[in-house]
Amino acid sequence: MKDIILFDYWRSSASYRVRIVLNLKGVPYTSVPTSLLENEHKARAYVARNPQGFVPMLSIDGHDLTQSLAIIDYLDAQYPDPAMVSSNPADRARTLAQALIIAADIHPVDNLRVLRYLKEQMGQSQEAIDTWYRHWIxxxxxxLEAMAPEDGLFGGDLPNLADVCLVPQMANARRLDTPLDAFPKLVRMDAALTALPAFAAAHPDQVKPE
Known part of the structure; x- marks a missing residue:
């Protein structure tokens, strides 16, 4: 089997999700840091393999896979234990809905390229941009707080896709000083999840290049 290579950026929450799932499934991989600040994701050779020029990209089984949830879906098919979504159709739909609140609704509008556009093309102040960021979170x-269980994780006893998406977004919220008092269940779940070795090892502080 060829080496599995993850092209990622240490602070990218989409990359963070994939690192967590690789760790949960015990899949060994090699990381290739790809700096968004230095526009390494826009290099010609990278874009030839990943036309969107985003991170993460996972090179696996002869494929260059992009988009974090698509990558996780592939990993779930190839390495089914532990499963990130249930085989029960209703439970699967519920988990996807929770995950997509983050991956499709919060994350895209708080992405670095959007924040850069607000500043460089729209002339917004950093204060206004930070307010924008916190609003969507x-x-x-x-x-998500209304959907969260009173006990346990989104996945019950074991983390699922919604839990995997939650932790990176909680890290982003804290980095931007987003008030979290209104979200006690999310805070509780985040504390339980970040204590797990697979999540702890994927934390940006653990993978930040020297």
Whole structure:
């Protein structure tokens, strides 16, 4: 089997998700840091393999896979234990809905390229941009808090895709000083998840290049 290579950026929450799942499934991989700040994701050779020029990209089984949830879906098919979504259709749909609140609703509008556009093309101040960032986190977290269980994780006893998406977004929320008092269930789950070795090893502080 050829080496599995993850092209990622240490602070990218989408990359963080994939690192968590690789760790949960015990899949060994080699990391290739790809700096968003230095535009390494826009290099010609990289874009030839990943036309969007985003991170993460996972080179596996002769494929260059892109988009974090698509990568995780592939890993779930190839390495089914532990499963990130249930085989029960209703439970699967519920988990996907929770995960997509983060991956489709919060994350895209708080992405670095959007924040750069707000500053460089729209002339917004850093204060205004930070307010924008916190607004979309708060809106999404309000819905997730209502969906969260009183005990346990989104996945019950074991983390699932929604839990995998939650932890990186909680890290982003804290980095931007987003108030979290209104989200006690999310805070509780985040504390339980980040204590797990697979999540702890994937944390940006653990993979940040020297």
């Amino acid at each position: 708060t809106e999404g977290f309000t819905a």
